[in-house]
Amino acid sequence: MPDMRLFHSKNTKLEVDLRKYLFARGFRYRLHDKRLKGTPDLVFPKYKAVIFVHGCFWHAHENCSHASIPKTNTEFWLTKFAKNKERDELALNWLESHGWRVLTLWECAIRRPEQFCFDELLDFVECWLVGEARSCEVSGENKLPMLILVG
Numbered sequence: 456m457p458d459m460r461l462f463h464s465k466n467t468k469l470e471v472d473l474r475k476y477l478f479a480r481g482f483r484y485r486l487h488d489k490r491l492k493g494t495p496d497l498v499f500p501k502y503k504a505v506i507f508v509h510g511c512f513w514h515a516h517e518n519c520s521h522a523s524i525p526k527t528n529t530e531f532w533l534t535k536f537a538k539n540k541e542r543d544e545l546a547l548n549w550l551e552s553h554g555w556r557v558l559t560l561w562e563c564a565i566r567r568p569e570q571f572c573f574d575e576l577l578d579f580v581e582c583w584l585v586g587e588a589r590s591c592e593v594s595g596e597n598k599l600p601m602l603i604l605v606g
């Protein structure tokens with residue numbers, strides 16, 4: 456059984472650190488806004504942007520070493536993961552069709568310090584927010600993605 460504290464979907468360390476930093480830099484946001492599909496972790500109305508901080512386990516991050524399938528109750532977990540993934544996809548489509556940009560930060564992005572440090576990640580998030588870049592996701596398996604502008 457995985458350690459549930461690591462995978463709790465709200466107020467993870469990454470999310471809290473991210474909030475503190477962005478607030479200190481003058482960004483203002485709403486938390487867990489239920490009016491938006493998928494209840495994004497951070498909502499930035501000024502930039503028409505939202506951020507999800509995804510636990511790799513709960514959101515069944517593909518090809519990620521943090522996203523194992525439990526050996527017991529396997530059927531249950533597979534069903535649950537499939538549902539979570541479907542919900543994530545629906546939320547992404549809904550948000551984009553309503554004019555929101557979506558940044559998905561996978562938890563593994565900060566657990567792989569050899570790829571990039573947290574400061575780099577934060578700089579990236581800031582650029583993404585203010586730069587009108589398209590939706591994208593950051594995971595620990597890859598380098599930081601190129602920012603592609605909307606339109």
Ligand SMILES: [Zn+2]
Binds near residue numbers: 594
């Ligand atoms: Zn991952």
